[in-house]
Amino acid sequence: MTRIGFYPGSFDPPTNGHVEIIARAVKMVDRLVVGVGAHHGKTPMFSLEERVAMLETIARDSEPGFDIVTYDGLTVDAAQKAGASLILRGLRDAADFAYETQMAGMNAALAPQVETVFLTASPATCHIAASLVRQIADMGGDVTEFVPPSVAARIAARHGNS
Numbered sequence: 121m122t123r124i125g126f127y128p129g130s131f132d133p134p135t136n137g138h139v140e141i142i143a144r145a146v147k148m149v150d151r152l153v154v155g156v157g158a159h160h161g162k163t164p165m166f167s168l169e170e171r172v173a174m175l176e177t178i179a180r181d182s183e184p185g186f187d188i189v190t191y192d193g194l195t196v197d198a199a200q201k202a203g204a205s206l207i208l209r210g211l212r213d214a215a216d217f218a219y220e221t222q223m224a225g226m227n228a229a230l231a232p233q234v235e236t237v238f239l240t241a242s243p244a245t246c247h248i249a250a251s252l253v254r255q256i257a258d259m260g261g262d263v264t265e266f267v268p269p270s271v272a273a274r275i276a277a278r279h280g281n282s
């Protein structure tokens with residue numbers, strides 16, 4: 121049986137933290153599907169298409185690779201549509217733990233056949249948050265140590281620094 125994992129998130133923008141979770145997750149499953157959710161209620165820094173394009177660049181450079189889908193509804197529905205038996209999420213700190221365990225419980229109630237698996241962030245990336253990358257970039261700060269080079273280039277282009 122092919123084990124498919126689904127890694128959902130906003131990826132606005134993809135960070136080194138996301139990339140590390142992806143690199144570890146691809147080793148745990150036969151196929152990894154990264155699900156890029158529409159950012160309901162929030163104004164994203166990057167459009168869905170731009171976030172997918174950034175992840176496609178990362179996927180091209182990854183060995184083994186991963187697939188990318190977009191979704192606009194429940195994560196459990198998108199995971200099942202992708203054929204996934206696992207939802208993968210990253211855990212950085214106690215705040216993530218509190219939120220993620222509640223979410224995993226709700227998702228388990230909605231779709232008991234889909235298991236949520238947590239990967240703890242490494243010390244090298246556990247401080248990285250896409251929301252802080254957006255804030256730093258908005259204020260003209262340097263985000264190159266927090267995101268892949270291709271994402272840093274896109275942010276620089278957005279801010280007229282390239």
Ligand code: ADP
Nearest residue numbers: 128129130131137138209210211241245246248
């Ligand atoms: P959301 O908007 O749903 O939080 P994100 O794109 O911010 O989505 O994150 C998607 C997933 O990646 C979440 O499981 C989050 O905990 C995880 N993640 C984000 N940043 C890191 C990081 N630096 N290290 C490990 N996991 C991370």
